[in-house]
Amino acid sequence: MDLKLVKPTKFLEAEFRAAISEFRKNGENQIESAFARSNYNFDTYLKMTKQAEAGFALPEGFVPFTTYWSVVDDKHVIGFCNFRHYLTNPLMIEGGHIGYSIRPSERRKGYGTQQLALLLEACRWMAYEKVMLTCDYDNIASAKIIEANGGVCSGEAISPRSLKKVLHYWINL
Numbered sequence: 001m002d003l004k005l006v007k008p009t010k011f012l013e014a015e016f017r018a019a020i021s022e023f024r025k026n027g028e029n030q031i032e033s034a035f036a037r038s039n040y041n042f043d044t045y046l047k048m049t050k051q052a053e054a055g056f057a058l059p060e061g062f063v064p065f066t067t068y069w070s071v072v073d074d075k076h077v078i079g080f081c082n083f084r085h086y087l088t089n090p091l092m093i094e095g096g097h098i099g100y101s102i103r104p105s106e107r108r109k110g111y112g113t114q115q116l117a118l119l120l121e122a123c124r125w126m127a128y129e130k131v132m133l134t135c136d137y138d139n140i141a142s143a144k145i146i147e148a149n150g151g152v153c154s155g156e157a158i159s160p161r162s163l164k165k166v167l168h169y170w171i172n173l
């Protein structure tokens with residue numbers, strides 16, 4: 001198994017669409033919300049991810065962010081992750097620096113844990129010294145992924161979105 005993070009690319013459009021369909025069939029409609037915001041037009045989505053990384057044309061309240069796809073054997077898109085370049089007060093309550101997902105058919109194979117490890121490596125290269133992550137208190141898999149990657153729980157808050165408890169973690173890089 002050779003897992004890599006890549007930036008969104010036209011070469012894997014069909015695979016990307018297949019992954020998105022899987023999420024949607026599973027009722028997970030918010031995954032890769034930039035694609036939904038682009039009305040499922042792939043070229044618009046590609047442009048939006050590039051603009052978001054450069055800090056242009058961001059939706060209200062968004063900070064610049066980098067989108068990565070997780071790809072196995074250079075061809076199979078199995079997940080997505082986003083790195084938000086800095087924190088705001090709302091992100092420090094819910095969201096943090098990093099969001100991620102693994103497509104339903106590829107879960108429970110260790111990819112979620114490995115994907116975060118690769119993203120943290122990218123953060124080290126960008127000279128970040130620590131990152132914050134948040135996780136719904138009942139998202140056992142996500143909490144395990146964060147803790148397996150060195151996350152230390154620093155507190156909790158109530159999500160203004162879901163009104164559920166969210167756990168706060170920091171990872172020293």
Ligand SMILES: CC(C)(COP(=O)(O)OP(=O)(O)OC[C@H]1O[C@@H](n2cnc3c(N)ncnc32)[C@H](O)[C@@H]1OP(=O)(O)O)[C@@H](O)C(=O)NCCC(=O)NCCS
Pocket residue numbers: 099100101102103106107108109110111112113114134135136139140141142144145148
């Ligand atoms: C959370 C998510 C990324 C996990 O991905 P994954 O590839 O299944 O994760 P892993 O295989 O690395 O599993 C990590 C750990 O969680 C456990 N786990 C995975 N799914 C689980 C589940 N549904 N219930 C309980 N434990 C679970 C695994 O057994 C593993 O435990 P271990 O380290 O003790 O062996 C995936 O379920 C997902 O995309 N969910 C929707 C989006 C989401 O919740 N993102 C996180 C927002 S903070």
